[in-house]
Amino acid sequence: MTTFERQAVARGAGPWLTDLCRWIEIPSVSADPAHHDDVAASARYLADALRRAGFPTVEVQGGGPYLPAVYAHWPSGDADAVRVVVYGHHDVQPAELADGWTYPPFEAHVVDGLLHGRGSSDDKGNVAIHLLGLAAHLAATGRTAPAVDLTLLVEGEEESGSPHISALLSDLAGRLEADVIVISDTGIFDAATPSLVTGMRGLVSGELHVHGPDVDLHSGSFGGAVPNPITELVRILAAIHDPDRHIAIPGFYDGVDEPTDEERALIAALPFDEHGWVTGPARSTAAVGEAGYSTLERLGMRPTAEINGIWGGYTGPGGKTIVPTDAYAKLSFRLVGRQDPAAVMRRVDEFVAARAADGVTATMTWEGQGVRPLVVSADHPAMDAARRALGAAFDTDTVLITREGGSGPEAEIAGAIGAPVIFVGVMTDDDQIHAPDERAPVDLLLKGAEAVALLWRELAAVGRAALA
Amino acid sequence: MTTFERQAVARGAGPWLTDLCRWIEIPSVSADPAHHDDVAASARYLADALRRAGFPTVEVQGGGPYLPAVYAHWPSGDADAVRVVVYGHHDVQPAELADGWTYPPFEAHVVDGLLHGRGSSDDKGNVAIHLLGLAAHLAATGRTAPAVDLTLLVEGEEESGSPHISALLSDLAGRLEADVIVISDTGIFDAATPSLVTGMRGLVSGELHVHGPDVDLHSGSFGGAVPNPITELVRILAAIHDPDRHIAIPGFYDGVDEPTDEERALIAALPFDEHGWVTGPARSTAAVGEAGYSTLERLGMRPTAEINGIWGGYTGPGGKTIVPTDAYAKLSFRLVGRQDPAAVMRRVDEFVAARAADGVTATMTWEGQGVRPLVVSADHPAMDAARRALGAAFDTDTVLITREGGSGPEAEIAGAIGAPVIFVGVMTDDDQIHAPDERAPVDLLLKGAEAVALLWRELAAVGRAALA
Numbered sequence: 001m002t003t004f005e006r007q008a009v010a011r012g013a014g015p016w017l018t019d020l021c022r023w024i025e026i027p028s029v030s031a032d033p034a035h036h037d038d039v040a041a042s043a044r045y046l047a048d049a050l051r052r053a054g055f056p057t058v059e060v061q062g063g064g065p066y067l068p069a070v071y072a073h074w075p076s077g078d079a080d081a082v083r084v085v086v087y088g089h090h091d092v093q094p095a096e097l098a099d100g101w102t103y104p105p106f107e108a109h110v111v112d113g114l115l116h117g118r119g120s121s122d123d124k125g126n127v128a129i130h131l132l133g134l135a136a137h138l139a140a141t142g143r144t145a146p147a148v149d150l151t152l153l154v155e156g157e158e159e160s161g162s163p164h165i166s167a168l169l170s171d172l173a174g175r176l177e178a179d180v181i182v183i184s185d186t187g188i189f190d191a192a193t194p195s196l197v198t199g200m201r202g203l204v205s206g207e208l209h210v211h212g213p214d215v216d217l218h219s220g221s222f223g224g225a226v227p228n229p230i231t232e233l234v235r236i237l238a239a240i241h242d243p244d245r246h247i248a249i250p251g252f253y254d255g256v257d258e259p260t261d262e263e264r265a266l267i268a269a270l271p272f273d274e275h276g277w278v279t280g281p282a283r284s285t286a287a288v289g290e291a292g293y294s295t296l297e298r299l300g301m302r303p304t305a306e307i308n309g310i311w312g313g314y315t316g317p318g319g320k321t322i323v324p325t326d327a328y329a330k331l332s333f334r335l336v337g338r339q340d341p342a343a344v345m346r347r348v349d350e351f352v353a354a355r356a357a358d359g360v361t362a363t364m365t366w367e368g369q370g371v372r373p374l375v376v377s378a379d380h381p382a383m384d385a386a387r388r389a390l391g392a393a394f395d396t397d398t399v400l401i402t403r404e405g406g407s408g409p410e411a412e413i414a415g416a417i418g419a420p421v422i423f424v425g426v427m428t429d430d431d432q433i434h435a436p437d438e439r440a441p442v443d444l445l446l447k448g449a450e451a452v453a454l455l456w457r458e459l460a461a462v463g464r465a466a467l468a
Numbered sequence: 469m470t471t472f473e474r475q476a477v478a479r480g481a482g483p484w485l486t487d488l489c490r491w492i493e494i495p496s497v498s499a500d501p502a503h504h505d506d507v508a509a510s511a512r513y514l515a516d517a518l519r520r521a522g523f524p525t526v527e528v529q530g531g532g533p534y535l536p537a538v539y540a541h542w543p544s545g546d547a548d549a550v551r552v553v554v555y556g557h558h559d560v561q562p563a564e565l566a567d568g569w570t571y572p573p574f575e576a577h578v579v580d581g582l583l584h585g586r587g588s589s590d591d592k593g594n595v596a597i598h599l600l601g602l603a604a605h606l607a608a609t610g611r612t613a614p615a616v617d618l619t620l621l622v623e624g625e626e627e628s629g630s631p632h633i634s635a636l637l638s639d640l641a642g643r644l645e646a647d648v649i650v651i652s653d654t655g656i657f658d659a660a661t662p663s664l665v666t667g668m669r670g671l672v673s674g675e676l677h678v679h680g681p682d683v684d685l686h687s688g689s690f691g692g693a694v695p696n697p698i699t700e701l702v703r704i705l706a707a708i709h710d711p712d713r714h715i716a717i718p719g720f721y722d723g724v725d726e727p728t729d730e731e732r733a734l735i736a737a738l739p740f741d742e743h744g745w746v747t748g749p750a751r752s753t754a755a756v757g758e759a760g761y762s763t764l765e766r767l768g769m770r771p772t773a774e775i776n777g778i779w780g781g782y783t784g785p786g787g788k789t790i791v792p793t794d795a796y797a798k799l800s801f802r803l804v805g806r807q808d809p810a811a812v813m814r815r816v817d818e819f820v821a822a823r824a825a826d827g828v829t830a831t832m833t834w835e836g837q838g839v840r841p842l843v844v845s846a847d848h849p850a851m852d853a854a855r856r857a858l859g860a861a862f863d864t865d866t867v868l869i870t871r872e873g874g875s876g877p878e879a880e881i882a883g884a885i886g887a888p889v890i891f892v893g894v895m896t897d898d899d900q901i902h903a904p905d906e907r908a909p910v911d912l913l914l915k916g917a918e919a920v921a922l923l924w925r926e927l928a929a930v931g932r933a934a935l936a
Contacts, residue, residue, distance in 0.1 A: 031784070031788065032784065161787060217750060218903065233778075234702040241699065306696055308698075309698070405691065429689060
């Protein structure tokens with residue numbers, strides 16, 4: 001069924017896409033201080049777009065310790081309108097052409113229906129669906145203000161682990177009241193199959209530094225008799241997983257519940273083509289992970305320990321027979337259930353300290369406070385509204401329930417605001433987020449905009465009382 | 469006792485040191501193709517210096533697959549003169565100011581009696597002792613040609629593992645006949661205690677590459693369900709040593725003999741200050757190595773496996789939560805006794821292949837053919853001559869016997885030439901070879917020159933017949 005909202009989305013798509021392209025071209029990499037001016041420029045760009053969209057209140061929040069975030073508010077005007085807070089982020093992952101991009105990562109190119117560029121999917125594309133969606137909502141309903149009280153919070157540090165989300169939420173205290181929180185930083189099962197997320201993994205990340213001799217030593221004159229910091233680093237890192245790929249850090253699994261038979265059955269029933277996933281979006285040759293769990297269980301229900309980067313010693317051409325001074329690794333841990341980020345960091349610290357050999361120091365430095373995992377109920381009326389909106393936008397009755405493997409500050413936002421969370425975003429595993437050649441199918445972004453437009457109508461129909 | 473040779477060394481020291489400084493300033497890094505023109509310039513510089521010293525035959529050998537080497541020959545003119553081949557190298561380890569050098573590595577600075585600069589000790593300084601030593605020998609003896617038939621072979625690829633030494637030796641077939649081979653690429657026990665080396669470790673080195681997914685993957689969307697190449701790399705690397713730091717590669721110890729009680733007693737009798745060594749030249753906080761062996765045994769008698777460098781994934785500022793595509797490590801193994809480089813490479817290949825997890829490829833790429841270990845007898849008349857020359861130069865009767873932990877093409881040279889080997893070089897553990905701030909005490913280099921000058925007189929006195 002072609003909705004009025006769909007027609008309105010199609011009419012607005014051209015100029016909206018042009019605006020999104022210009023936004024993508026601002027390299028708002030929060031992890032790199034050299035790009036912090038770009039993060040500020042990205043916030044200003046979004047703020048201008050929201051003003052043009054009609055938001056009466058638009059503010060760039062940058063007074064705290066955090067990089068600039070964008071706050072916008074548009075009251076419905078209807079009595080007892082449902083209050084919605086939308087969360088997304090405008091900062092992006094680092095990207096360099098030399099990493100293997102087909103096009104420069106901070107240029108936007110639409111090729112064969114795919115919008116290429118860093119942030120095209122994660123998360124500028126999935127924030128931008130709200131700009132087009134709101135315009136379509138107004139056009140389709142003939143309203144001059146949205147049918148819900150709409151608040152947007154688009155932060156600038158999500159790709160750095162949202163280290164200051166507490167301060168941001170605290171600075172906005174009293175201005176983020178909501179009956180429903182809509183998170184637009186996740187995806188759907190696949191391009192043909194919309195889905196709703198009922199869980200999101202948490203995250204802690206940091207850097208492990210092992211220091212050995214104070215100067216590089218000749219490995220012939222000293223090797224075998226002094227500790228090699230790279231050897232000590234790999235001994236610690238290799239001990240993180242046991243041979244079955246369970247995580248061997250004592251206490252790490254505190255708060256992790258085994259999936260119930262019912263949960264396992266639901267996951268097993270998903271139309272998941274593992275071989276297609278491995279050779280397609282995962283660009284791998286085998287599914288490998290914790291013994292005793294399926295691929296989808298590993299992704300949604302199980303915590304992980306990943307080494308994201310490693311370096312130390314001589315890495316130039318040829319050889320250099322040294323015992324080097326230092327070795328480093330970047331580590332991140334995905335958390336589930338009731339795992340507590342602070343407790344996990346403590347457990348890892350203890351594990352590292354217990355395994356540091358004589359003659360080296362081994363130190364973890366953590367990024368921020370970490371991110372709690374989030375689990376939400378599939379049975380809330382807001383979830384039903386989202387299911388109807390997504391089903392209509394995708395012309396299907398099948399809206400699956402999934403877990404999201406990634407992590408964001410959702411649990412902290414939900415806790416601070418005290419409202420149920422629904423996830424409306426249209427990323428797919430083919431988007432290559434965090435990787436070279438990140439891209440988003442333009443038609444999927446338009447479906448996302450349509451789903452958002454329909455969601456405001458659906459939520460208004462449910463009414464504030466039913467959501468309480 | 470002040471020898472005539474010592475007086476002649478002192479007279480020649482000034483201009484000689486100036487020449488050495490200019491040679492050090494040529495960055496002859498064989499490992500880096502960008503410096504191969506400098507390796508050629510370094511060879512030409514040495515050839516000119518040898519011509520000025522009086523060598524009637526001086527050639528830069530560069531026609532083979534190897535970087536330029538220098539060959540020089542000066543016949544004694546005496547009937548049945550002892551024939552000596554001296555080996556050293558003029559290429560140097562990589563060095564960058566940013567690695568922590570006090571002075572630019574390819575400038576020469578003499579500060580507090582220390583000659584600073586890459587190659588000041590290893591090996592330009594220890595090759596240059598032959599220039600000054602020969603001049604002193606001629607001056608002290610009043611000869612117009614040396615008392616021995618003198619051949620110098622100074623190669624340009626030692627710091628890259630001498631990958632083409634066979635071709636070089638083969639190109640010089642018939643022009644390297646010798647009764648004694650003098651290696652000048654090693655050191656002495658300490659600055660006050662001369663010593664003679666009776667063994668030298670062999671070496672194989674290469675790079676381990678683990679490849680996982682074909683693109684960087686978001687660790688939230690994919691982590692835990694696809695193999696992480698860094699995790700797989702560290703699992704392989706950590707398995708190289710067992711908890712007692714024995715090397716756990718099956719067959720690795722083939723050809724390694726346990727030290728005899730007599731060898732252990734000799735080593736234990738050396739005046740070794742372990743605490744001073746650990747906190748001094750080793751710039752460490754603990755002696756750490758294979759269980760069951762002392763520090764000196766670990767350095768001289770035992771093979772090692774070292775990780776010289778490691779890299780993969782994201783290593784920039786902040787975090788990037790990816791499962792990366794590739795991870796790499798540079799490995800080197802020091803060999804002893806009858807260990808065969810080709811067999812060790814095969815054993816490591818098998819070990820890596822057996823430990824590569826599903827979903828990744830793990831491949832070793834070796835540098836060259838490796839270097840055999842060398843063991844020589846302490847009882848040869850040439851060794852006695854060297855003992856007398858060193859003792860006189862250092863004014864001591866104590867000339868220790870040691871093992872050298874480092875590696876060079878000595879075993880191959882000895883095999884090709886078919887003559888006994890003696891080691892005359894004045895490096896010490898304080899020289900920081902292969903590290904930032906490499907330096908050599910000028911007075912030690914002068915003692916080395918004096919020892920060389922005395923050695924030619926001593927060897928001539930022994931006579932060719934006694935050396936056969």
